[in-house]
Amino acid sequence: MLxxxxxxxxxAIPTLFVIVTLAFFLIRVAPGGPxxxxxxxxxxxxxxxEAQFGLNDPLWQQYLNYLNNLLHGNFGPSYNMPDFxxxxxxxKGLPISxxxxxxxxxxxxxxxxxxxxxxxxxxxxRADYSVIAxxxxxxxxxxxxxxxxxxLVFGLSWKLLPIGGWGDGALINKVGPVLTLALPQIAIIAxxxxxSMIESMRSHHxxxxxxxxxxxxxxxxxxxxxxxxxxxxxxAGPTAAALLTGSVIVETIFAIPGVGRYFVEAALNRDYTLxxxxxxxxxxxxxxxxxxxxxxxxxxxxxxxxx
Amino acid sequence: xxxxxxxxxxxxxxxxxxxxxxLTPSLAEIIYNRGLSAEPESLDPHKTSTVYxxxxxxxxxQGLVMQDEKANLIPGAAESWTVSDDGTxxxxxxxxxxxxxxxxxxTADDFVYAFHRLEDPATAAEYASMLYPVVNAxxxxxxxxxxxxxxxxxxxxHTLQVTLKAPTPYFLEMLTHQATYPVNKASMDKLGTDWxxxxxxxxxxxxxxxxxxxxxxxxxxKNPKFWDxxxxxxxxxxxxxxxxxxxxxxxxxxxxxxxxxxxxxxQLGDLKAKxxxxxxxxxxxxxxxxxxxxxxxxxxxxxxxxxxxxAIDRDFIAEKVWQNSMLPGYSMxxxxxxxxxxxxxxxxxxxxxxxxxxxxxxxxxLGYGPDKPLKMEIRYNTSENHKNTAVAIQEQLxxxxxxxxxxxxxxxxxxxxxxxxxxxxxxxAGWIADYKDPETFxxxxxxxxGNNYSNYDSPKFEEAMDKxxxxxxxxxxxxKNLADAERVLMDDTGVIPVLYYSYHNxxxxxxxxxxxxxxxxxxxxxxxxx
Numbered sequence: 064m065l066x067x068x069x070x071x072x073x074x075a076i077p078t079l080f081v082i083v084t085l086a087f088f089l090i091r092v093a094p095g096g097p098x099x100x101x102x103x104x105x106x107x108x109x110x111x112x113e114a115q116f117g118l119n120d121p122l123w124q125q126y127l128n129y130l131n132n133l134l135h136g137n138f139g140p141s142y143n144m145p146d147f148x149x150x151x152x153x154x155k156g157l158p159i160s161x162x163x164x165x166x167x168x169x170x171x172x173x174x175x176x177x178x179x180x181x182x183x184x185x186x187x188x189r190a191d192y193s194v195i196a197x198x199x200x201x202x203x204x205x206x207x208x209x210x211x212x213x214x215l216v217f218g219l220s221w222k223l224l225p226i227g228g229w230g231d232g233a234l235i236n237k238v239g240p241v242l243t244l245a246l247p248q249i250a251i252i253a254x255x256x257x258x259s260m261i262e263s264m265r266s267h268h269x270x271x272x273x274x275x276x277x278x279x280x281x282x283x284x285x286x287x288x289x290x291x292x293x294x295x296x297x298x299a300g301p302t303a304a305a306l307l308t309g310s311v312i313v314e315t316i317f318a319i320p321g322v323g324r325y326f327v328e329a330a331l332n333r334d335y336t337l338x339x340x341x342x343x344x345x346x347x348x349x350x351x352x353x354x355x356x357x358x359x360x361x362x363x364x365x366x367x368x369x370x
Numbered sequence: 371x372x373x374x375x376x377x378x379x380x381x382x383x384x385x386x387x388x389x390x391x392x393l394t395p396s397l398a399e400i401i402y403n404r405g406l407s408a409e410p411e412s413l414d415p416h417k418t419s420t421v422y423x424x425x426x427x428x429x430x431x432q433g434l435v436m437q438d439e440k441a442n443l444i445p446g447a448a449e450s451w452t453v454s455d456d457g458t459x460x461x462x463x464x465x466x467x468x469x470x471x472x473x474x475x476x477t478a479d480d481f482v483y484a485f486h487r488l489e490d491p492a493t494a495a496e497y498a499s500m501l502y503p504v505v506n507a508x509x510x511x512x513x514x515x516x517x518x519x520x521x522x523x524x525x526x527x528h529t530l531q532v533t534l535k536a537p538t539p540y541f542l543e544m545l546t547h548q549a550t551y552p553v554n555k556a557s558m559d560k561l562g563t564d565w566x567x568x569x570x571x572x573x574x575x576x577x578x579x580x581x582x583x584x585x586x587x588x589x590x591x592k593n594p595k596f597w598d599x600x601x602x603x604x605x606x607x608x609x610x611x612x613x614x615x616x617x618x619x620x621x622x623x624x625x626x627x628x629x630x631x632x633x634x635x636x637q638l639g640d641l642k643a644k645x646x647x648x649x650x651x652x653x654x655x656x657x658x659x660x661x662x663x664x665x666x667x668x669x670x671x672x673x674x675x676x677x678x679x680x681a682i683d684r685d686f687i688a689e690k691v692w693q694n695s696m697l698p699g700y701s702m703x704x705x706x707x708x709x710x711x712x713x714x715x716x717x718x719x720x721x722x723x724x725x726x727x728x729x730x731x732x733x734x735x736l737g738y739g740p741d742k743p744l745k746m747e748i749r750y751n752t753s754e755n756h757k758n759t760a761v762a763i764q765e766q767l768x769x770x771x772x773x774x775x776x777x778x779x780x781x782x783x784x785x786x787x788x789x790x791x792x793x794x795x796x797x798x799a800g801w802i803a804d805y806k807d808p809e810t811f812x813x814x815x816x817x818x819x820g821n822n823y824s825n826y827d828s829p830k831f832e833e834a835m836d837k838x839x840x841x842x843x844x845x846x847x848x849x850k851n852l853a854d855a856e857r858v859l860m861d862d863t864g865v866i867p868v869l870y871y872s873y874h875n876x877x878x879x880x881x882x883x884x885x886x887x888x889x890x891x892x893x894x895x896x897x898x899x900x
Binding site: 093094095096097098099100101102103104105106107108111112114115143144145146147152155156211214215218219222225226227228229314315316317318319320321324331332333 | 409412419491511617621623799
């Protein structure tokens with residue numbers, strides 16, 4: 064198993080390299096640069112800025128410099144926020160996005176799975192229909208609608224939560240963003256869980272377990288759930304990568320200083336180094352969580368072995 | 371750095387949902403929660419470029435001159451100054467009690483250092499041009515002269531002499547710009563690039579930098595060493611960055627912010643009904659205009675340009691598209707600059723119906739009609755309001771038989787296309803005053819300006835602008851020359867001004883000293899909170 068993990072990590076290196084190379088050249092294909100703005104800069108001032116950030120070097124040179132810096136763990140300065148390096152921006156923002164994302168993921172996994180199991184065990188009864196209706200609503204109402212509603216109801220009307228801001232990490236400031244992030248995931252996971260649980264309950268090994276006279280609890284939790292949870296694991300991998308790297312909508316509406324907004328902002332600002340940093344971050348998270356999913360599979364599904 | 375990155379990740383994952391401390395102020399502390407609609411880019415005065423950091427820098431630093439709550443010029447680090455008879459030599463007397471936040475005195479050498487640094491090509495200051503009137507400043511910035519050759523000299527510890535290339539009556543106004551604020555050399559030498567970090571930054575203004583969490587807040591605390599610290603009425607200013615304007619309104623309503631510097635203008639009517647006098651909308655020194663390619667067929671015909679400009683119903687656009695959060699504009703220089711009367715387009719006083727008739731006549735005369743429709747493309751940068759403005763113009767020009775197509779690109783693409791002189795017909799642009807003088811609005815239509823998106827090239831206009839520059843020592847004559855220049859620009863339709871900007875703030879009735887002014891400048895120094 065360890066060998067397998069090691070091999071997978073090794074193959075991640077060329078993958079990352081391809082991603083970095085593609086991203087580096089693609090962002091530069093976009094018209095305009097970091098220093099084209101409403102107020103045009105004089106050629107002299109623009110040249111000074113470009114010289115400072117090495118943007119006047121030939122592109123291949125810039126690329127090699129970037130790779131070299133990256134290998135040394137240096138993501139470079141942010142063009143748009145020169146007081147910070149890209150590394151500093153992530154050091155400040157990433158823990159925040161990870162806190163919110165992890166909380167939302169855990170909430171979604173627990174609630175979503177529970178609802179899915181309840182629906183599956185009560186198939187075509189009221190509880191099932193309620194979960195299906197909830198799930199349909201949850202997965203179709205966009206977050207940019209949910210977030211302001213949470214602000215209005217819990218913040219302005221009931222005054223239970225702050226409207227926005229990070230509040231230096233106060234628990235109460237996290238409730239709104241976590242709920243908003245979790246709701247659509249709860250809906251999706253509930254539906255997935257319901258489907259796979261129904262299928263699992265109909266399978267031969269469950270019939271056998273019942274025939275052997277095992278208790279209902281044992282049948283459901285020990286045998287049915289174990290098989291049913293596989294699709295959830297596959298889904299949770301990429302979802303975790305997406306949630307932990309932040310959401311631009313949730314962060315903007317709730318004024319949360321995470322890293323999710325950098326993905327869009329940096330691209331719009333042509334803040335090349337920040338774009339690259341974001342791409343690398345998301346790539347690492349995606350690779351890592353896909354690996355975690357595969358490893359988890361080996362533990363849950365006895366048919367999967369990596370030796 | 372990778373280490374930090376990993377550490378942060380591991381740390382965060384392990385303490386997910388751990389609650390931090392809340393800001394719990396002591397009872398007597400007065401906190402002003404000041405909303406900002408965008409993130410400041412840099413708190414290094416020499417790397418600044420947006421109005422968002424200008425607000426913060428104005429609280430952190432004191433330039434030679436500053437502005438009061440009405441944006442009028444007041445002494446800053448300099449308590450007085452004299453100007454030589456020929457208007458080229460400024461001698462500033464610095465306050466003897468002016469100190470940095472670390473207690474060391476603010477000296478003339480600090481300004482010499484700061485001005486050199488602003489022009490040093492290695493600093494790559496976007497606003498280096500704020501000192502271009504100074505002898506050799508531009509040359510230093512170009513790399514053609516050494517900083518020591520600049521026209522700035524410390525006569526003694528508290529006397530600073532600045533020599534200009536030519537009389538520049540708006541030089542003092544330029545010195546209110548944050549790019550000319552001083553920086554503390556000792557701390558920069560000691561700390562390197564970390565000098566700017568909270569806790570390290572040594573400043574000479576009314577407040578000191580305590581915290582900066584990007585995209586969340588910047589916390590400033592009162593500087594007890596400021597020479598007039600006794601008059602500062604708030605202890606802490608929290609600049610709170612909230613990009614989402616609708617969310618900001620809710621934060622204001624919930625009391626999380628005492629003021630916010632923007633409004634969701636599409637809700638302006640409802641907001642006024644709800645918040646009453648706390649909604650502040652008024653004229654701001656800025657012009658929303660369209661550049662028109664004056665050197666390209668058929669737009670090289672001034673008559674045709676005028677017809678297009680006349681047919682645009684500015685009242686409609688201001689009222690329906692912008693909900694009166696902008697005002698109809700007929701001149702490049704917006705009203706509000708003392709001593710200057712903007713030169714309005716000749717048809718400004720005519721009714722829209724008359725203007726349309728005239729425009730139709732001109733188009734017919736030039737041979738445009740159903741058989742030979744005039745085609746025009748409007749380029750604009752992404753924004754709901756820019757789009758609606760362009761659509762309104764498209765509709766307004768339709769009855770004249772002009773076939774307007776619209777092209778939307780993101781801001782960077784838009785401006786790089788304009789700055790690289792791409793092939794366009796008319797394009798949306800805006801200009802906000804850096805300092806209170808008509809020159810800032812008219813200078814961008816000069817032939818050599820990088821912002822001359824119309825490619826406007828008029829010897830008459832250049833001549834009037836040159837005359838104004840030469841009349842530097844005679845303010846009245848200079849203003850007249852500038853008005854003459856604007857007259858030429860408007861008669862030529864070198865640009866199509868459509869709207870004047872307005873400031874739009876929401877300000878709690880508990881705040882005092884947040885006075886409305888055309889520069890939308892509100893130093894926290896003069897603000898108090900009930």
